[in-house]
Amino acid sequence: MSGWTTRRATAADAEAVVELRALMFSAMGVPGVDEPGWQRAAVRWFERALGGRDACVVLAEDADGRVVAGAMGGLRFETPSPVNPNGVWGLVNNVATRPEARRRGLARACVVGVLDWLREETEATVVELFATGEGASLYEDLGFVPTAWPAMRLRLPR
Template sequence: MVNIRRATTADIDALVELRAQMFTSMGRNSDDHTWRSYAAAWFTRKLSSGEAMVVVTEVPDGRLVAAALGEINHDPPSPSNTTGIRGRISNVVTAAPYRRRGYARACVRQLLDWFRAETEVADIDLFATGEGSNMYREFGFEARPYPAMRLRLPARARGSGHTVHQGVS
């Protein structure tokens, strides 16, 4: 029998590995392992803060095969969200051999229950892949009229305040 449960800090390594699998399934290279220690520290900090929860699917042999992350964000209040408290779901992933069994859906359902019962979140946002968009619609998520955009800034040397120009010495 599988166990859908809240992740703990003891699960950090497995969460980072599932995140790497998510990037691979999205066609992104996750072979450079430098990001993994930062991800482990991030998960440790977030899980300890009370401002985030990760729900995981654990199979009988103890492996984690699916996960979904929910975070509480504090935005400025607006007419449509007078508290400014907003949720975000991300890092929804199922290991390839375990897909199409409802594990990610169960994780997202438990996250939504957490948002409703234990937080003051008024709105929940997420970025959906084509593969996952139907599941989110079934939960009541709707497309937004304004598409997300991104600007990637040059990498900064940690703590130096100086911009690192890749390929330039």
């Protein structure tokens, strides 16, 4: 990873984090990526969340200090269960790398940084993520396994 460094994002990085988030959504074919409303709301969210206790973003920068990759971890609190006796879940998401910086281990380094945060600074006992086909092998290499139940979603109109 010569010439690259990783670090935790701060509130000052909110716009760069949202740019990576838009890149991720674009790669996934999610409609509405270019709409500024969600991006402004996401910048405000990251400005509040980064530096808090329930979210962590690890960024990779090139030698010029430009953010080129990142990954996010967050916490979800649920009722304890046999799957998760303390009810604290980690969620890894927002993993993205700019096209010119891919295949250099940057996404892996960012995800490992997020997993370190989850292990060392939170009470999460189970970590989940939603993998794209392209990212599945990275996550499997890090110990993630498919679950028996796929995610389902219901949108509530507001």
